[in-house]
Amino acid sequence: MKSKLSLLLVIFTFYNTLVIGQTASGKIEGAVVDEKLAALPFASIVLTNINDTTSAIGVTADENGSFSFDKVTNGSYIVAVSMVGYQKAVSEVFTITNNFIRIPTLQLASTPQNLSEVTISAKKPFIEQQIDKTVINVASSITSTGSSVLQVLEKSPGITVNAHQEEIELAGKSTPLILIDGRPTYLSQADLFMLLKNTPSENIEKIELITNPSSKYDASGNSGIINIIFKKGSRPGTNGSVTMSGSVITHGYGRGDIIGNVNHGVGKINLFASLNGMEGKGFSKTIYDRIITNGSDQTRFDQVYGNIHWVKNYGYRVGIDYNISKSTSVGAKVNGAFNEVHTLSRYSDTKLYDAQLTLKQSYYTTAATRNAQNNFNANFNLRHSTKKGMEITFDTDYLSYIGKRINSLTTSFFKPDGSQDGPPEAVRNTMPLLIRIGVTKLDFVKKFEKFSFEGGLKSSLVKADNEMLYESLENQWFVDSLRSDRFIYKENINAAYLSFQGPLTSRTTLQLGLRLEHTRLSGYSVTLKKRNDQNYVRPFPTLFLSHELNATNLLTCSYGYRIDRPNYQLLNPFESYLDPYTTLRGNPVLKPQFTHNIQLTHLLRGYITTTLAYSVVRDLIVKEYPYIVTEEQKMYLTPENMRFQRNLNVTISAPISILPWWIMQVNLSGQMNRYRAYYKYEVFNVRQSNFTFALTNALNLGKDWTAEVSGSYFSRRIYGLIQSRPSGFINFGVQKSFLHNRMFLKFAGQDIFWTNKFVGSTKFADMNFTVTSLGVSQVFTISFSYKFGNSNISKEKPSNNHVEELQKRASGGI
Template identity: 35%
Template sequence: MQFFLRTYFLFFISLGGGIALAQNGPNVLGSVHDPAGAVVEFATVALHRATDSTVIKTEFSNASGAYQFAAVPAGRYFVSASLVGFSRSQTGPFAISTFNETLPVIQLKPSGTTQLKEVTVQARKPLFERENDRIVVNVDASPLSAGATSLEILSRSPGVTVDQNDNLALRGKQGVLVLIDGKRVPMTGAELADMLRSLPANSVEKIELITNPPAKYDAAGSAGIIAIKLKKDGRQGTNGSVTASYGYGRYGKLASGLTLNHRHKKLNIFGSYNYNVRNVFTQLTLHRDFYQNNLFTGSSDQDNAGKTRYITNTYRAGLDYTLSKRTLLGVVVNGMDMDAKASIPNVTKTFGAEGQLQSSYQSANNRGLRMPNVATNLNLKHSFDSTGKRELTADVDFAHYETHRLQNLATTYSVPVIAPTVLAGDLNGGLNITSFKADYVHSLPNQTRLEGGIKTSWVNSDNDVLFTNLIEGQTIIDTGKTNHFRYNENITAAYITINKTIKKLSIQAGLRGEQTIAKGVQVIGNNDFKRNYFQLFPSVFLKQSLSKTHDLSVSLSRRIDRPTYNQLNPFRAYIDATTYFSGNPSLFPQLSYNVELTHTFKQKFITSISYSRTDQPIISVVQPAPEGNRQAVSTFQNLTRSDYYGLTMTIPVQPTSWWSMDNNLVAYYQRFIGELAGTSLNAGLPAYTINSTNTFTLGHGWTADLTGNYQSHQLYGFLDIQPLGQLNIGLQKSMWNKKGTLKLNMTDIFYTSPFHATSEYANYREQFNQRQDTRVATASLTYRFGNDTLTPSRRRTGGAEDEKRRAGGA
């Protein structure tokens, strides 16, 4: 990849000599006045596509009545403005090419005197919006969000899949960076999934799927970034909302939430609280075949089925204070306390080479997991002049996470008849994250723009686990499983991004450097490691407007995925008497090189082809355990290399004025190369995912959604995964003068999303079927109260994005 880096640096230098660059695209500017000609503050201003009136972006007018839409792609648009007490008004259609567009003043009229007749403006925000480098999922726009969790919303989003181990993938690639309000979630895998299950969809405003992150973001996330933005009430005065929902599948699921906001002059105080109780059914059946020297030696069958009860309390509180016209100061506290209890009994039978029964036993697997966490963010935003051309933002983050896991695995044996055993585990872990970051933006004449920033973070993790065996009434410490693991890490980063528009060509080039110093200490086993390395992460984005209807863009980037803290943690968590999960302290970071070419037609039909190469890819595997005795371990390993070739197509369709379709196809081929458990791997398989969302405007305040997704047969490392999919339907009714919303939905109507897969090595083959509680009917009611006058929301991001995702990761 030295050629890749050299090419990039030659290109970067050729921009040269401090050419300060601009945003990707021109701006649309204007202002809003009332009938008397006075400026209107806090008006809702929307940019619409002229061809079908679809809302592209939404902003608010400021204290001088002005608004601005930045980086608008070429095309034809119109702008509408609205405010409580006035009718919606709009501009005439206009065209955007390569220059800023200043529109005539929009003059609002008293409500009832004027109605729009030229076009029908969509009252409901579109479920999906597309920008240059991302897809925006407006969660609250769909009735399917009622009673759902953030993980369920993600699993139904275009190009997003969740595998049997709860690993997220974007367009078929794992290695996704997840942010919540700009802060990286400290987990991956099952622990990230548990957190997203405890975050109700009714607290989420939107989700951004970013496939080409600029240098401003941490270099992590080789597959892209999933950015979750929580709701914030922007109305003046005192207001809020209350939500309650109940769903039923195999078991009941209750969700409730309250938000409050008080905004007056320079002060804005806000807070929210959510309480969820979710009872989830899971079923896992396993068949394993064992070999030695290519000879079949026996097999085993397992059946696990049970219930997990999640009780979560999430809260968020903060304030914004305007120190001056140019300076804003904010503080936010986020917290979550998740308490999960699972009872999943297991039945196992083992057989010899001739099929004779060798053993039969039953395990009562009772697990408890409590994960309290709290994070505080201090943020500052300062403009050096009244135009906002020079702006500084800074964040300080403090976060504390705890993990308390109890496990009791009681096993009784019927063949042969031997004394029962009890394996008990008690894990206690703590994680502290401190980070600071600052970003500076400088807009220069001739639509030029320069960005830069720094960040540093410190992570301290301490985990202690004690395992004991109860045999014939005597408790004995299991020294082979008991352990103590400590991990310390410091990452220091800096970046610079340069943008320039030359006629119809937009150029963005960025360079990020990260220094990593890490140390892991395994007290028992003495399996310590130290890492100290510096890496450069270049990125380039080019966009050429070919005509009024055609745009072409290309992006190149180098990214890194460091192992999460729990992926490195060698502790064990037992699934049954012969299967356990364990981290791997020997993991190395994976590095990826990515290129993507995108064509846009009429600003809505998007086709992308992409390629990425990943060195030392980290994959989740289930393989024979070192202990032998027909045991299996679920863990993470580095392979040698993987190559990904992808085709993505976005096809929105408007069959009628009351029916719109949003279709997304991802077709890809991913090949893995490596060796594991005595087995060489050099294989791939063409695969695809299809996601289709249909939105119906039924009248009288009713809307409906019908969504379907399908994932074809695919190969991921040593895992051969069978097809699966689901169909979901939802209804939504606006009532009580738009202060109330009723949502009804049913997910996975035909119960077609079980997970079937096979994992095969030279001396081991495993087939497993996994089914969860995915067919659920839900009813939800939301009521909003208080003042309806809006005000613009302000940035609130944090600096601990990278570390907070990696803090978990089982």
């Protein structure tokens, strides 16, 4: 391991040494206008050294048509400007010699209507690589049309979605902190997965991927932060959009979506609202092939789990921002959602064979399931800035989750000849859910001439009450007291942080941060009369060091210490009955996991990013750790702590302009993992390497036609004790715009060859099984969108990242 790490460090250092050039010291500013001298926002600007045409630097003009290039190496340059609907313009040659230059305003002439040549689109790229994060501009991807947020994440660089275990990985590590508008969701893993699966991508403006967050963020999130930002406008007047789509998925099932967004700004007040609705029919199928050995006796299980279900999702968001003065603003918003999944057909078909593959017994389970949940979130925020460089923000949130889960299962047993073997076994359970959460946060930023201080306080309180009523049928229904239980969970986290940022030299910047979090939690099983109390304080330091090598090379080194607390559902000791031989159950003594993250990032010419990251995770949480009880021939899936995980990751991301009308985004990630755990007193020690390759092609076909072709490949990798086989997918889409880019018609296909399937296996100690999971990944969608009113919608007022980790961990529900 040390030799491999040393080799990668040498290669990385050598790579950066090759690109070090001259010292930068100049600055260039300019502006872009049209024929009527009106500003042209978001035009594409390229600065090129006439003596080194390979060192071009690109930027985008701001909303006022202005642009700038900082710390430019001495030399002679030209500036080229392009934008859809306009002819390209190029500046005169000018020279930088340690000075500031403002070039004459560049004026673009409209393209004649009969011009047939293809032009470059000025919309934002689907993937923007910034020095501290990766930004996914959802609306820029045609193949995102009619898809869910989860499907957008699935094709984002550095993200792997494991649908079988309902797990999301970022940079090769699980359990990222998922924020919605900078706030936690406080949902359990299963509920969060369902939320992302049912939220239409048309509601999303962008997604931010932050692999090593600063101390102002919650310390939760082993692999970093995924921040999902919803659309909201703030321009004067009334504007918005309506989108309708219909989809056909594998086996002929389908779904329909309708989404509406509206914004109204007048004077100091800005109002915004959105509504969305979705209903559809889907399916899932899981196949287990497992062998259980007990001495000389061997039993083989061939199991198939399948369900056809109907899904409903309705959501709303309403809010107001009010600018009291130039320095003070307040805002409030409420949002909620209703999710329901009920099965139209659910079954489990199992056959038991002996070592000679002779049928011993079979059983068939039918089930009826209904999961429903109402989510509600209210937020109030205040921001105030002073003339002395101080900014204060205050946020408070209230969240509630109310739901109910109903399951009814009937199992019939059969002899080898097909005749029934005894009476059927019938069970049913009901689990209501009630979670209430309160969060308050206060932050400040004090800016001086060359440095700044930032700090804040946060307090969160969570109360969860889950009660399961488990009943069995023997002539009549009776309560099974051994399986019924009530689990009460309380959690209080108080945090404080302080950070400093300032220059060490003219080209080197330092940021130091420290976050303290005090955690108090209590989980109590009423039936088992077992209590798990924890009370601890942990410091979480962060360090960022950024050094500008020259005008085209920026190097950043960062360190962070993070925690992942088990979500409430994992701590809940309830047992979920899948069939007579397979049970899911929680672990009330599950410990949090702690992670050390070190990251080195190189940014070349503002758009080519290379990252080398190393992390060590202690007490790694595995969500479904299989335990085999050989005497009973049963398998229990329970969350458990592995001893540690070590992860080494290298990622390269770059946009490549193949032709003027063809831009390709390339993302390549390779990693080495080492896991260590104990299973029934045996040591599980494994080393494994894997890689991910993702490619997105954006094509401007001319005459308001655009297209996109993208794909990803995932090599063999490890999830806990399970090793998966390679997988991948290919997406495509085409779009036609009308009415000066106000109306759009799109057709998109996701996973068009239905290759994105999970197949995993393990063979260790008494575990020997293979699992195959199939679901809704192949989707074909046609979509119609219309934008009305003022189309120049600016960015949403930034929100504080303070309500995420608890929402991610709230249990129960769907």
